[in-house]
Amino acid sequence: MKNFGKQYRGTHLRSHGFSMIELLAVMAVILVVSAISTPSFMHAYQYYQVSNAASSMANVIKYTRYEAIRRNTPINCVIGPAPVGTIAWTDSNGNGVADNVEQQLTFTTTVTLLAPGDLPAGAVPGLVLAAGVGPLIPLGNTAAAVQFDQRGAVNPPPAGALVSFVGNTLVPGAGYRAIILLPSGSMQLWKRDADVNNIIGTWTIIH
DSSP: OOOGGGGGTTOOOOOOOOOHHHHHHHHHHHHHHHHHHHHHHHHHHHHHHHHHHHHHHHHHHHHHHHHHHHHTSOEEEEEEEOSSSEEEEEETTSSSSOOTTSOEEEEOSSEEEEOGGGSOTTHHHHHHHHHOSSOEEEOOSSSEEEEEOTTSOEESOOSSEEEEEEEESSOGGGOEEEEEEOTTSOEEEEEEOBOTTOOBOOOEEOO
């Protein structure tokens, strides 16, 4: 019987692995890709933060309205100071305090509600023209209250539409969001994004 193992006798098998040059080349590629992708990732994340904060604020307002209709009693949506940042909540029991069981949203000190003066020049007039819902009455960005009656309408009805602005105080390039509350209680959500050069464009409606 032939011993087929003899042909391997004395043969040294070469171990396969990465050389130092290959490892350095891979690390260089990773560093280049990271340098290119990190700014895009950060911009997308900051954009998401502003959009998410605006959607969450709109949800608190909607919840307050639905609670007023469901319970057949006036209920306030309140904006006030938090230990850090600003808080908006549905004051279901009317005690003026954001209780743990109530629907609420806490803004950070950077992604937060803005005063009209915090927006770029022409932003508010541009929204008035784009929305076409009459005069816009800004809600206070640190202290305000909106009451909904049993029908879900704003009480008392404003002489126009109420509006809250959301943005990043440190990164204007993340864009801005506007929540428009009509006297009937219905809402519109608008956005004003920046392009790759951080130039803020026109307002467009989200829904």
